[in-house]
Structures are given as structure tokens and as C-alpha cells.
Amino acid sequence: MTQSLTIRRPDDWHLHLRDGAMLKAVLPETARHFGRAIVMPNLVPPVVTGDDASAYRARIMAALPQGMTFEPLMTLYLTEDTDPEDVRKAAESGLVTAVKLYPAGATTNSASGVTDFDRVRCVLDTMAEIGLPLCVHGEVTDPEIDIFDREAVFIERVLDPIRTKTPGLRVVMEHITTAQAADYVRAGDADLAATITVQHLMLDRNDMLVGGMRPHYYCLPILKRRDHRDALVSLATSGFDRVFLGTDSAPHPTHRKEAECCAAGAFTAPIALACIAEVFDEQDALDTYEAFVSLNGPAFYRLPVSDETLTLTKGARVDIPKTIAAGGETVTVFDPARPIHWSVS
Numbered sequence: 001m002t003q004s005l006t007i008r009r010p011d012d013w014h015l016h017l018r019d020g021a022m023l024k025a026v027l028p029e030t031a032r033h034f035g036r037a038i039v040m041p042n043l044v045p046p047v048v049t050g051d052d053a054s055a056y057r058a059r060i061m062a063a064l065p066q067g068m069t070f071e072p073l074m075t076l077y078l079t080e081d082t083d084p085e086d087v088r089k090a091a092e093s094g095l096v097t098a099v100k101l102y103p104a105g106a107t108t109n110s111a112s113g114v115t116d117f118d119r120v121r122c123v124l125d126t127m128a129e130i131g132l133p134l135c136v137h138g139e140v141t142d143p144e145i146d147i148f149d150r151e152a153v154f155i156e157r158v159l160d161p162i163r164t165k166t167p168g169l170r171v172v173m174e175h176i177t178t179a180q181a182a183d184y185v186r187a188g189d190a191d192l193a194a195t196i197t198v199q200h201l202m203l204d205r206n207d208m209l210v211g212g213m214r215p216h217y218y219c220l221p222i223l224k225r226r227d228h229r230d231a232l233v234s235l236a237t238s239g240f241d242r243v244f245l246g247t248d249s250a251p252h253p254t255h256r257k258e259a260e261c262c263a264a265g266a267f268t269a270p271i272a273l274a275c276i277a278e279v280f281d282e283q284d285a286l287d288t289y290e291a292f293v294s295l296n297g298p299a300f301y302r303l304p305v306s307d308e309t310l311t312l313t314k315g316a317r318v319d320i321p322k323t324i325a326a327g328g329e330t331v332t333v334f335d336p337a338r339p340i341h342w343s344v345s
């Protein structure tokens with residue numbers, strides 16, 4: 001029996017597009033389905049100023065294939081030298097939609113991130129004043145803290161104090177992975193939201209580590225135990241309005257993943273919407289799918305929902321490409337580790 005689902009065109013509220021040949025290769029995979037995406041600024045060197053964002057936006061638009069429509073929502077990479085007035089100008093002109101906070105050393109290309117949170121206080125105050133959201137990679141980098149605890153400890157030691165010291169700051173907890181984060185966002189006020197990725201809704205750490213180590217499942221924050229995944233699935237499918245899809249699709253060349261020291265990130269863009277439909281279908285929660293992928297994000301970011309629609313259909317098991325080509329290299333596509341029956345028509 002075929003089943004179909006027509007929804008407002010979705011957006012991706014956390015996406016890595018990279019640059020150059022990689023940008024050219026991965027952009028169509030997102031633009032084919034998603035109308036807009038929050039584009040992460042962790043290039044090398046990072047997108048720090050309004051001028052950087054404007055130049056990067058132009059490169060993205062130049063890489064967009066003819067006939068595709070897509071709006072990149074630009075972000076600035078917060079550093080201890082960020083100028084609050086540059087942020088204000090970039091936000092007020094509509095050039096940027098958010099600022100991204102990486103604790104220094106927390107993840108891929110985060111070396112220029114923040115070490116001393118008091119040094120960015122003026123920027124955060126300005127953002128609170130103008131209502132510009134802060135997207136947060138929420139993990140502490142303290143070597144004493146176990147990698148599986150880094151998100152929960154961040155909430156307690158860093159995020160909650162920041163929110164208390166800067167009332168009115170609008171915060172998106174990016175790619176949440178724990179029951180603690182799910183509880184924290186639920187308990188928060190209208191200024192707090194969270195994104196969840198495809199892999200954190202589908203997999204737990206056993207999928208990555210049992211029976212051999214699977215580098216394509218290595219991403220940050222790292223996959224957690226099954227009960228955390230269950231907490232995320234229940235939050236995402238509940239219809240709760242301050243949680244939405246941020247795929248965190250993060251392409252790396254296959255040889256950088258299948259390496260002695262594997263780069264963090266999973267490339268999910270080509271199959272993200274199908275995978276999320278499968279998860280919601282398994283939970284008998286297709287009635288809340290549109291809210292998660294198309295409605296809650298625009299509501300939090302105070303943007304209109306799309307006036308286009310997209311239809312997904314359920315049928316026989318779909319074939320998922322193993323890789324896509326990027327310049328002279330390949331990027332391995334996320335393997336959902338179960339049959340997928342949904343596809344975008």
C-alpha cells in the first residue's frame with residue numbers, strides 16, 4: 001500500500017556546506033529538498049565578520065545549480081575578538097540569522113572558538129537586545145570530563161550560567177544528544193530551543209562500536225546510550241514546539257573518515273527527510289512530522305513558513321547511494337542501518 005504525506009517545504013536548521021568543490025557537490029543534495037538552511041560558519045578560516053558572511057553567501061549562491069531555489073541563512077562564528085557593532089550591522093541588514101558559539105577545541109574546525117565566556121559578554125548582550133539567536137555547540141572541552149558526559153556538564157557549567165547572566169538571549173541548543181538536554185529545553189522558556197540530527201534519532205553508541213568500529217557514525221557530540229536516543233525520539237515526535245530538525249549534515253572526504261584519526265561528522269543531507277519520516281512512522285507520529293521539519297524552526301527564528309509544499313511517499317524499500325562525488329574525492333552517505341521506505345516524490 002502506498003501512503004503519502006504532503007507538507008510545507010522543510011528547512012534545515014543546522015547544516016555544513018563547506019566551500020569550493022565540496023560546496024558544489026553537497027549543495028544540490030540539500031537544495032533539492034530544503035528551502036532554507038542555517039549554514040554553519042566553521043570554514044578554515046572561519047566566517048567571523050559580516051564581510052566574511054557576505055562573501056560566503058555569494059559563493060553559495062554561485063554554486064547553486066540553475067533551476068534550484070534555496071536560501072542560505074548565514075551565521076557568524078563567535079570569537080573573543082568579535083565586534084558587537086559588526087554583529088548588529090550584519091543582523092539588522094538581514095545578512096545573518098544567528099551567531100554560532102563553539103567552545104574552543106570542541107569539534108571540527110573550532111580552534112578559533114571561545115575559551116573565556118566573559119570575553120564575549122558584550123556580543124551576547126547586543127544579541128539579547130536585538131533578538132539575534134545564539135546557536136550553541138554544547139560540550140565542555142575539559143580533558144577531565146568524559147566524552148559521553150560533555151553535553152550534560154556543559155548545560156550545568158556553561159549554558160545555564162550564560163542564560164542567567166544574559167536575560168533575553170535567544171539560544172538554540174544544537175544537535176542535542178542526551179536526556180538532560182531534552183529535559184533542559186522542555187523546562188526552558190520561549191527563548192530556548194533545540195535541534196536534533198538524523199543520526200541521533202536513529203542510532204545509539206552500540207551502532208557505532210559493537211562488532212567493529214564504524215567511522216561514518218562518529219560525529220560530535222558523540223552518539224550516546226539507547227535511553228538517551230529514546231528521550232530524543234520522544235521529544236521530537238511529541239509535537240513540542242521548540243524543537244526542530246537540524247541535520248548537522250557534515251561532509252568529509254571518505255579518506256578522512258576511514259583514517260587512523262577519523263574526522264567527526266555524518267553526511268546525511270541526501271536522505272535526511274526520508275530517514276526522519278521513517279522514525280516518525282515507526283513511532284506512529286507522522287502527524288507531528290511537519291511541525292518538526294517545517295513549522296517549529298521558522299516559528300522560533302521568526303521567519304515565515306514556506307509557501308511551497310513537498311510530498312513524501314511510502315513504498316518498497318528505497319535504494320540509498322553509498323557515496324557522492326566531490327571534486328576528485330568521494331563523500332560517504334549516512335547508512336541508516338535499517339530499511340527506509342519513505343522517499344521524497
Ligand SMILES: NC(=O)N[C@@H](CC(=O)O)C(=O)O
Binds near residue numbers: 250
Ligand atoms: N558534528 C560533527 O561531528 N562535525 C561538524 C561540526 C559540528 O557540528 O560540531 C563538522 O563540521 O564536521
Ligand SMILES: [Zn+2]
Binds near residue numbers: 107
Ligand atoms: Zn557542533
Ligand SMILES: [Zn+2]
Binds near residue numbers: 015040248250
Ligand atoms: Zn554541525
